[in-house]
Amino acid sequence: MSDARHTPVLAVETQDCLAPGPGKRFIDGTFGFGGHASALLDAGAEVLGLDLSADACTACAALRESQPRLHCRCGSFRHLDRWAAEAGWTAVDGILLDLGVSSLQLDDPDLGFSYRKDGPLDLRFDQTRGQSAADLVAALDERDLADLIWKYGEERGSRRIARRVIAARAVEPVATTTALREIVERVVPRGRKIEPVLSRVFQALRIAVNDELGALEEALTKSPALLAPGGVLAVIGYHSLEDRLVKKFLARETRDCLCPPEAMVCTCGHQASLEPISRKAIQASAEEQQRNPRSRSARLRAARKLKKGSRT
């Protein structure tokens, strides 16, 4: 896992939004294998690369050997304010979050992200802390497991799947990706495609063990204060739950008043901190979607920090 320059999703569109250049500073909250970060560095910018994964941290350190403008921190983007302060950065020109899991992580059976590969049912970005998916599946009761699969996977067969998992774990622990896959396969009714169900169940567990939505919400909330006027927040999401969260956050932060529409006068005093770069989410071109199927679900949303007093 050492491909430090793999082509990232929405590469051109992301750079267009971030507009990197010499003297500018960016936080890449999801360094991965440095695809987006490399483009920022190539444009002359300074980059603080964060990631939870040990392999990504190794890739960041390796790239830093030839790129002194790159700084690496092994940790969550939910603490991006802390990492920036530690680097001595008070304001940045851009923050990038390219969410979820990288294709290289998906390909590594030891991480358990893919139901297509046999491996431990782990699904943590940082395997040194927290509960693995196997621990979670072993600990939850049937109702909580069903709720989790519904809430984070939006899988309508959640109750049936949870029931089968609980029955199976009474015989032996559900400790591998294959064990979980086989349970799900037995539950899916004839005529229904199995792969999308598996994908939703694994997504649900991944979101839960990594508290992905909590981390995203925390990072989004902290971002406006960290951006210099004119600085850009760019987020690439890959499923509706994260995209909805980003969309809702931007809708709020790009509006001056949050009072109900029937209010005659504003009493909330809320002021927009950002302005949208594009009203709609930016999607991969047909050519990119053809070349990289993973880009099909990608949605890029970006907004610029308002200069004080630039709104009336």
Ligand SMILES: C[S@@+](CC[C@H](N)C(=O)[O-])C[C@H]1O[C@@H](n2cnc3c(N)ncnc32)[C@H](O)[C@@H]1O
């Ligand atoms: C889609 S990949 C990023 C790919 C990267 N942009 C590139 O060009 O190579 C997502 C990365 O985010 C990391 N990640 C997920 N949640 C994180 C979090 N809360 N904090 C830091 N990194 C996180 C994952 O470990 C993974 O490496």
